[in-house]
Amino acid sequence: MKTSELLIKIRKNELLTQKQFADKLGIARITAHYYEKGKRRPSGKIMDRLKELYPKYFEDSSQKEEKELVMTDRVVANLLDQIDTLKEQINYMEKPTTNTQHEDMITAVVDEINLHNPFDHIVKKLDGVQANWDFLFYNSSQAMSVAKHGLITNVNKAFYDMLGYKQEEMIGKPIIKFIHPDEHELAIKSIKSHKANQVHRVKTKSGKYIKIQITAKNFGGKVKDNSSYSVALMEKVN
Numbered sequence: 024m025k026t027s028e029l030l031i032k033i034r035k036n037e038l039l040t041q042k043q044f045a046d047k048l049g050i051a052r053i054t055a056h057y058y059e060k061g062k063r064r065p066s067g068k069i070m071d072r073l074k075e076l077y078p079k080y081f082e083d084s085s086q087k088e089e090k091e092l093v094m095t096d097r098v099v100a101n102l103l104d105q106i107d108t109l110k111e112q113i114n115y116m117e118k119p120t121t122n123t124q125h126e127d128m129i130t131a132v133v134d135e136i137n138l139h140n141p142f143d144h145i146v147k148k149l150d151g152v153q154a155n156w157d158f159l160f161y162n163s164s165q166a167m168s169v170a171k172h173g174l175i176t177n178v179n180k181a182f183y184d185m186l187g188y189k190q191e192e193m194i195g196k197p198i199i200k201f202i203h204p205d206e207h208e209l210a211i212k213s214i215k216s217h218k219a220n221q222v223h224r225v226k227t228k229s230g231k232y233i234k235i236q237i238t239a240k241n242f243g244g245k246v247k248d249n250s251s252y253s254v255a256l257m258e259k260v261n
Contacts, residue, residue: 026070027061033077034059048072067261166235166257173198173214182257185235187228201226213239214253222260234260 034044045055048069057063065073074081160167166182168175178193186193186201193201202210203224213219219239224232239255 025061026064027059029080030055030065030073031059033073033080036080037077047076070261166259168193168255168257169252170198170214170255171252176252185257185259186225186233192228203232213237219255225257236260 030044034041037044039047041055041059042052045052048055049072050069054063058065160169160177160179163179164181166185167179168182169177175193175196175198178190180190183190183193198214199207199210203226206223209221210223213221219237222234222236225235226232236258237255238258239253241253
């Protein structure tokens with residue numbers, strides 16, 4: 024649920040006028056109006072005041088968001104593992120079968136899928152994984168991005184809306200371009216290690232920086248061409 028929607032829900036459920044609601048929060052009525060319209064975002068101080076006044080609305084919301092984040096993380100991890108496994112099978116099949124180990128591996132893969140043409144089977148499975156991935160990535164309310172060698176290759180709507188950019192304004196740009204200069208060194212280490220679980224200040228379209236928890240994992244690192252991608256999940260923190 025968006026913050027603007029949550030504010031409207033609280034006010035209406037508590038049978039308050041917009042002015043009464045604003046008075047309880049210690050803000051002007053016009054400010055409350057902008058919050059509900061989504062033209063402004065409440066500060067951390069205002070959100071803390073809301074949680075103090077109406078804790079029941081935040082207990083359910085926070086638990087749901089946490090569950091959704093954990094579920095998204097698990098689904099992403101599962102899809103990436105499937106992609107890695109299938110690519111490893113392709114890699115083994117492309118290697119010369121001059122030694123017993125490779126022959127045994129290929130035989131095991133073929134026996135497992137029980138098909139005359141294992142490549143056809145793997146391609147179909149990859150297509151299935153791709154379809155699942157596309158649905159998750161483009162329809163999830165969880166902000167996500169994909170990067171390769173430190174360059175952003177894709178971002179979903181939840182992420183570029185969070186920062187205020189258009190999709191084309193982010194794709195192809197270095198990750199480091201959006202990170203606060205004071206945190207470049209830490210961000211570069213994360214990029215080189217192909218994983219991260221850190222809070223960074225990220226630059227929005229307006230030029231302001233917001234704190235975002237970034238959890239990233241790489242995949243495809245064992246493929247023959249040695250290319251690897253990283254998928255990141257982003258969560259805004261107050």
